[in-house]
Amino acid sequence: MKTETRNNILQIIKKRGGVRPNDLKKELGITPQAIHRHLRSMVAASEIEVIGRGPKTLYYIAGNPRLDKVLNWSASNDRPAGDPGESNCETRDVFTARLSHLSSLTKTGLKEEDLSLVISVAGEIGNNCFDHNLGNWRDVPGCWFEFQVTAGRLWICIADRGQGVFRSLRRVDPSIPDDQSALITAFEKTLSGRAPENRGNGLKFVRNIIVVGEKRGVACRSGAGIVDYGSLGQECRSVLAVHPHPPIGTVTLILWSMI
Amino acid sequence: MRIALKSYGTILTSRPAGREAALSMKAHIHPVPGEMIELDFDGVLSVGPSWLDEVLSSLRGDYGRERVICLPTKNFSVIESLRVIDA
Numbered sequence: 001m002k003t004e005t006r007n008n009i010l011q012i013i014k015k016r017g018g019v020r021p022n023d024l025k026k027e028l029g030i031t032p033q034a035i036h037r038h039l040r041s042m043v044a045a046s047e048i049e050v051i052g053r054g055p056k057t058l059y060y061i062a063g064n065p066r067l068d069k070v071l072n073w074s075a076s077n078d079r080p081a082g083d084p085g086e087s088n089c090e091t092r093d094v095f096t097a098r099l100s101h102l103s104s105l106t107k108t109g110l111k112e113e114d115l116s117l118v119i120s121v122a123g124e125i126g127n128n129c130f131d132h133n134l135g136n137w138r139d140v141p142g143c144w145f146e147f148q149v150t151a152g153r154l155w156i157c158i159a160d161r162g163q164g165v166f167r168s169l170r171r172v173d174p175s176i177p178d179d180q181s182a183l184i185t186a187f188e189k190t191l192s193g194r195a196p197e198n199r200g201n202g203l204k205f206v207r208n209i210i211v212v213g214e215k216r217g218v219a220c221r222s223g224a225g226i227v228d229y230g231s232l233g234q235e236c237r238s239v240l241a242v243h244p245h246p247p248i249g250t251v252t253l254i255l256w257s258m259i
Numbered sequence: 260m261r262i263a264l265k266s267y268g269t270i271l272t273s274r275p276a277g278r279e280a281a282l283s284m285k286a287h288i289h290p291v292p293g294e295m296i297e298l299d300f301d302g303v304l305s306v307g308p309s310w311l312d313e314v315l316s317s318l319r320g321d322y323g324r325e326r327v328i329c330l331p332t333k334n335f336s337v338i339e340s341l342r343v344i345d346a
Contacts, residue, residue: 092273100270103304116336119305123272127309131274205308205343 005030006038006047010061013048017068018058046151063151064239067253070144071243074159074251079139090142092130098145099123108149109258117209118154118256121218122147124202125158125252133162138248152259159251165222167248179225187220187227215257222250232257260290261330265302272305277313284314285321296322300332308340315344 005028012027013019021035028035039059042048049062060066070087073080089095102119106112122145129143143160166182173191176182185191187203210216210230217232221240228237236253264271267280290296296318300306318327329341 092275096270096272096276099272113333113335116305116334117339119270120272120307120336120340123270123305123307124309127273127307201308201312201343205339208343209339 005034006042009035009038009042010047013059013061018051018060018066020055020058049150060150063153065148065150065155065157065253065255067155067157067239070146070157070159071240071251073144074161074246074249075244077247080161087144087146088140088142089126089145092127095126095130095143095145096123099126102147105147105149105154105258109152110154110256111258114256114258118156121206121209121254122156122158124206125254128202129158129160129162129250132168133160136163137161138163149258152257154254154256154258156254156256157251159246159249161246161249164246164248164250165220166225179223180227181225183220183222183225183227187229210254213256215259217255218252220250220252221245223248260288260294261297261299262288263299263301264306265300269302269304271303271310272307274309274313277310278317280310281314281317284318290322290326294326296327298327298329300330300334300337303334303337305336306334306340307336308343311337311340312344 008028009024012024021032021039024035025032039048043050046062048059051058051060089098099119099122102122103115105118106115110118126143126145138161140161143158145158147154147156164179165186166176166179169176169182169185169191176185187207190201190204206218207229210218213230215232217228217230217234217236219226219228219233219236219240224245226237226240228234232255236255240251240253262284288296315327329337
């Protein structure tokens with residue numbers, strides 16, 4: 001019975017994302033005391049984690065990212081309503097300043113030697129948003145940049161509402177047929193979307209860093225295309241694939257195990 | 260001649276920032292003919308290939324490829340950036 005209730009709680013949280021104790025009480029028809037007892041033991045067992053306090057307390061599956069806001073923002077056909085708040089980096093300067101916030105990750109378990117790589121990987125992806133879209137944003141300028149640590153796993157999400165990889169690369173190589181081919185070219189071949197400037201190494205660098213590590217992954221979605229690399233790449237892809245694909249811009253999700 | 264890159268910041272990313280750093284370097288260094296230009300990464304937290312590519316391309320273009328060298332470092336972001344740039 002105890003195991004069955006805990007399994008039911010896990011299934012509800014998986015299905016809904018974050019849930020409140022009151023939601024579980026209504027759904028399972030058991031007392032608040034019993035709900036809280038189960039939740040406490042599941043938190044202690046690192047199956048779930050608690051975010052927020054008081055009436056705003058929500059329980060999530062441990063290790064999974066909470067990315068509904070950014071992925072809905074990215075997938076919106078129209079200009080997204082509401083303010084993305086601190087996650088929005090309207091200019092490159094703001095993005096660069098927020099990039100330095102990653103330095104705090106050593107306090108949550110990221111190894112010193114990994115920090116330089118995490119920052120450079122996120123920096124390449126974020127700066128790409130500005131390199132390829134400056135003056136050509138579809139509606140909202142800049143990029144969405146956020147990172148979360150859950151159960152020893154670092155998730156970094158960077159999204160923009162720009163032209164997308166296909167449009168950027170098709171200008172320099174009209175033979176690229178579609179979104180999927182454009183993404184593969186971007187991550188695996190040296191071709192600058194800003195020719196005649198000699199560029200095009202950034203995403204190869206990202207792929208190299210991700211692939212060389214044991215527990216790292218990246219997935220990138222642009223238009224109808226999606227690619228993933230690294231041992232945890234498939235997991236990143238699964239998270240992105242739950243939401244509708246972005247109509248034009250690009251969204252990249254990085255997963256870096258700190259354990 | 261040694262250039263301490265930490266004086267350009269501890270996080271060195273993006274091409275525009277690299278281009279600006281290279282212009283600043285060239286305005287302030289005056290190597291005598293044949294003198295080596297050594298890039299010192301001590302004190303730098305992270306470097307991206309875009310930033311480093313801009314700096315190296317600019318300095319190598321002016322002073323020659325063989326005169327611009329990166330001093331040994333244990334910083335993985337530098338090592339991996341060089342691997343991509345010089346591939």
